[in-house]
Amino acid sequence: MVYKSMIDNFKNQITKQLKELIPLSEEEISNLLEVPPKQDMGDYAFPCFTLAKVLRKAPPKIAEDLVNQLVLEPYFSEIKVVGPYINFYYNKILYIQSVLKSIIDWDQSKISSIGDGKTIVIDFSSPNIAKPFSIAHLRSTSIGNSLSLIYKYMGYHVVKINHLGDWGTSFGKLIVAYKLWGKPEELESNPIKKLLELYIRFHKELDDKPELDDNAKMWFKKLEDKDDEATRLWSWFKDLSLKEFNRMYDILGVDFDKYWGESFYQDKIEGVLDLLNQKRLVNESQGATIVDLGEYEMPPVLLKKQDGATLYATRDLAAALFRWDQFQFDEMIYVVGGEQELHFKQVFKVLELMDFQWVSRCHHVPFGLIQFKDGKMSTREGKIIFLEDVIEKAKSLALQKIEETLMEKGESGQLSNEEKNQRALIVGISSVIFSDLKNHRQRDILFDWDEMLNPKGETGIYLQYAHARLSGILRNFSRRIGDIKTDDIQISEAASFDIAKELSLFQERIIHAGNIKEPSVIAKYLLDLGQSFSTYYRANQVINEQNIPLSYERLLTVLAVKKILSDGLKLLGIQPLDEM
RNA sequence: GGGUCGAUAGCUCAAUUGGAUAGAGCAACAGCCUUCUAAGCUGUAGGUUGCAGGUUCGAUCCCUGCUCGACUCACCA
Secondary structure (H helix, E strand, O other), X not given: OHHHHHHHHHHHHHHHHHHHHOOXXXXXXXXXXXXXXXXXXXXXXXXXXXXXXXXXXXXXXXXXXXXXXXXXXXXXXXXEEEOOEEEEEEOHHHHHHXXXXXXXHOOOOOOOOOOOOOEEEEEOOOOEOOOOOEHHHHHHHHHHHXXXXXXXXXXXXEEEEOOOEOOOHHHHHHHHHHHHHOOHHHHHHOHHHHHHHHHHHHHHHHOOOOHHHHHHHHHHHHHHOOOHHHHHHHHHHHHHHHHHHHHHHHHHOOOOOEOOOHHHHHHHHHHHHHHHHHOOOEEEEOOEEEEOOHHHOOOOEEEEOOOOOEOHHHHHHHHHHHHHHHHOOOEEEEEOOHHHHHHHHHHHHHHHHOOOHHHHHXXXXXXXXXXXXXXXXXXXXXXXXXXXXXXHHXXXXXXXXXXXXXXXXXXXXXXXXXXXXXXXXXXXXXXXXXXXXXXXOOOOEEOOHHHHHOOOOOOHHHHHHHHHHHHHHHHHHHHHOOOOOOOOOOOOOOOOHHHHHHHHOHHHHHHHHHHOOOOHHHHHHHHHHXXXXXXXXXXXXXXXXXXXXXXXXXXXXXXXXXXXXHHHHHHOOOOOOOOO
């Protein structure tokens, strides 16, 4: 990528010179070079520990000897020894200029060619039909969506699959509950809520009437056997739910290439079972069909229940085979909660036993649960928070703030209600998505209304605000000073040095995030960048009518930060706002 | 009991995968709106990185043991 290669000049000067002085290759030197933890320690540091053994000298002595032989012009302004480290200080002006101009000139839709010609299949979101889209589903959805955007940005061909939970025993339960207590017109008017009520009531009454469970199993078996009534009800429930889910996906700005739910693989299961039989992997146990994994210290995988009905592991196997057949992916990732870790280990093990080498390309990407103060979220107990309620609440807080601000500025009538609502919605979604993505995947999240809706500090709102301020400066600039021309601008002041350094990290952070499948890396990065910029523009007035050249110069920083912030937010699935 | 993951400032979390004096935000306190949007900025205070060992020049990070918590361990997904 463009700006990376320009920055490489700085590093290359170090490696080329050091290579002549010490018994290490350029690559080894490059790997050893690190960024010091503190500003006043310079911009690059070369640690001399590893040389100590080879040269049989103390690291500080080695550093002393080397530093006198290094030439610093033009890329560095100073080279200093601090203990066992050689610290290099950039020529700030040259550095800022390199970084800013190359970012601004760069107009690619992707940041790397790492993924060129490679396909990643990503299975995420996958909500259960007939259950509400809760705050818990947000995790898989936001992490999966962000990862797919990151991979696309890295050059991969990405296939997004929504593995809808549209098959299984819970449909038996729903059918039973509906036949007992449901009313068609109620369901049509408020499908998800009414379906949820049926589901909850089923489990409530189960305590007194254990026979309900057998009934449910029977109805699911009927569904698998293509019973007319069962199929009709199932398909109706599914339509109602999908309509609701798609509404949420629209709000979140998430889409999928394939809506291949569990039911989609129904007609592919027999083939898989045949294959397993051929490979002699199948056993009977207690009336159920299983694959015994005792040898690998895992519980058995259940393929069929006593009554012959399939289970989710069966469908996951069929899904994996079918997806391989369709895409020959270089990698397939399942963005699914950590509680299913064992399940995926088992499924992958079975695929391995079936001699499918490509199983090494399959990865479970687990994430932590959302917990309440008094324990786990539970659909059955109705202990659940609807994502839509969270977004709605976040939105109404944002709307209130927008109106306050307009009032203060005396511009109350200036904005249409529609525009206000639109902005408030984006702000609300930003804070909800960001509060999810800023945490390490694997951490459990304690659900806390105050924290999720907090407009201050390390939040999506903070980043939106920074982006809006950047956009505002650009607007004001062209209005007051004229068109923005960035050609041939020279940098003369070092004020934006810290920001330039932050900006130069963008590419490696994206790639790192993709490699460890961790969107929070980007979230943290954007917060750092936002903070650097907030400090910068508070201290340095960009538009200065008395000094137009200086204005142009500072404008480069604004342009570059806006570009990176905007791209970064988009990678998290957040739409950047130009005005707040 | 077995397995997996986690434990860092009062609270929520970082720490570029083994490097220099462990950093942010929230809450608290003290400042900053005749200057491009104060959803902001500056400063103060806050630490035996759960405990005990080990590996080495060097450990929040790797190894062992323990404590606490979450998840999971055959007919739910």
